[in-house]
Amino acid sequence: MTDTSAQTTRIAIIGGGLTGLISAALLQREWTTQRNHPLRITVFEKSRGVGRMATRYRKPQTSSKQEWQWAMGVQSFSAKSDAFKAFIAPFIDANILAPWQSRIAHIKEAQTKTVDSISANIRTETPEHPRYISSPKMTSWGRAIADSLTHTEIQFKTRIAPLTDSILDNQGATPRTKLYDEEGSSVGVFDWFICTAPNVQAAELFADTSFTAKDKILIPSMQACYTLMLGWQDKAHLPSCLQENMRQWSVLSLADGILDKVFIEHDKPEHGHLLPSVTIHADNAWSEVHVDDDQESVHTHLLKAAQQVLGWTSNTAPNHIDLHRWRYAATTGERLNDVPLIDKNKRWLVTGDWCGAGSIEACYQMAAASITAVISAS
Ligand SMILES: Cc1cc2nc3c(=O)[nH]c(=O)nc-3n(C[C@H](O)[C@H](O)[C@H](O)COP(=O)(O)OP(=O)(O)OC[C@H]3O[C@@H](n4cnc5c(N)ncnc54)[C@H](O)[C@@H]3O)c2cc1C
Structure with missing residues (x-):
């Protein structure tokens, strides 16, 4: 070369x-x-x-041919300017980028209530600009x-x-x-x-x-982000708020807590073959304050908050749990x-x-x- x-x-x-x-x-x-x-x-x-x-995969210890998959960094992105739309167009034509019409639900009180208990108050929206995911992996x-x-x-x-x-x-x-x-x-x-x-x-x-x-x-300023990755062995063992017939959303936006967003990976286009996989981004401000904390303690805090929101019991607890720390994730402050x-x-x-x-x-x-x-x- x-x-x-x-x-x-x-x-x-x-x-x-x-x-x-x-x-x-x-x-x-x-x-x-x-x-x-x-x-x-x-x-x-x-x-x-x-x-x-980034994408992370895990296979369950059973002989299943299926696997879990989490888009552990950026989940999807928007393209608003004509120049960027033109840049991504060949990748859309080649099926490397795919539009994702996610339904976003917004809930408050995530610190104290489960999604089930406030489902009547969930506000759902479809984003104005289509968002894109990379396929088959991020x-x-x-x-x-x-x-x-x-x-x-x-x-x-x-x-x-x-x-x-x-x-x-x-x-x-x-x-x-x-x-x-x-x-x-x-x-x-x-x-x-x-x-x-x-x-x-x-x-x-x-x-x-x-x-x-x-x-x-x-x-x-750049703030950190912790990412929780949860996997279930099958859809039957998902907590009720994640069951397809109980859910009007594929992205859950949470206010007032240490978690920011919950993403249903197996809802995305071409992702239906996955074992149930859920990615949760923690709040950036909380992540930044705790960026150098003992990772076990961060793990425990985030998992407790996730269980609070998703309301799983011992029968519906995730079978796989993983945590990743992004030290520089979000740009904040003066531009x-x-x-x-x-x-x-x-x-x-x-x-x-x-x-x-x-x-x-x-x-x-x-x-x-x-x-x-x-x-x-x-
Ligand atoms: C958790 C999370 C969620 C996000 N969600 C979204 C979203 O929903 N929508 C959206 O549009 N964006 C989102 N983003 C932001 C998006 O991921 C970033 O904007 C983008 O990836 C930044 O790319 P970059 O090339 O500028 O920087 P980086 O991806 O950080 O690339 C810089 C590279 O430089 C390398 N490097 C650094 N120092 C050296 C060195 N001395 N020598 C050699 N290599 C070096 C690093 O290894 C790195 O690969 C998210 C990011 C994170 C972490």
Whole structure:
């Protein structure tokens, strides 16, 4: 994959989440139409996979061929702008993204009442904008974008080490950045450095540099989210509020408690084959306060709250329980006005969903704005 052409523009993208992948996709498309010299993109991702649209599976210990499945991060996303709708259209045509017409129920008093006891007061709605899920798994879309990249190499399990001003080579006509991994090995020299890490991690990468927009990185706050994953052995053993004939909803939005939303996974399109699987996101503010607590105690608190709302008994208790902690899940507080942070002299750019609304559509918007900035400054 090494490109020896002196003419080639080399771009490093830190992060193989949706912002990084969409940035690579838009960059290769725009570059080939606007520039006539070669482009080489390298995406560095510290984990083993792309995208944060994570899916977890478990098989029960019985000989069942079925399994549980939970979309443990983002559950679904909306596409409001025409540009984002156009970007996702080929993936909808390829059946990788599917619209999901969920019915959302809103309940208050979740701290003290079960869903059954207040079902008469549940308000249900169908969202104004269709929401999309990735199929057959939430990870499928990220993989499909990665597979479509032609000028790009993705290096997994490579954590880029914090930058310093001394890694900049200003000898040529334009500055170039030499990057190192956390073992101190050089991973290449690049004409542009694009960082899509969550803002706390981005701040660590630039802490010892004179990056001009460094002070703005921590303006938005990011809050944590705990995710509970519950599985039942069959539909007959579900608590009554989760039985299909008793339920008018597939998403339950809870106010006033430590839980935020309950999602019925086996209701989603093409998910009917699953064993009953329910994902519950905890409230972001509660998760942030308890982010470093003992995980056993968090587990106990969340499970108690879930049992309070869903009202299971010993006969209808879940057969599988799992917990995941997302340290940087939701963007809150002051916004950065949907613009990436750029230092044109160094050719360093910092972007990510947190520069915008902290959503999948924000990943697209920030990727598009970042690529426009890079191409116009190149
Ligand atoms: C629980 C939860 C629920 C959500 N619900 C919704 C929803 O309903 N709708 C919606 O639209 N969005 C939702 N989101 C938000 C959505 O998931 C994010 O907007 C999106 O995934 C952010 O993508 P990103 O590429 O900007 O960041 P990330 O996915 O965080 O990608 C950044 C990548 O950078 C990598 N990285 C960091 N530092 C380094 C380094 N030094 N070297 C190499 N790699 C590095 C990380 O490993 C990571 O993969 C939810 C998120 C969570 C966690």
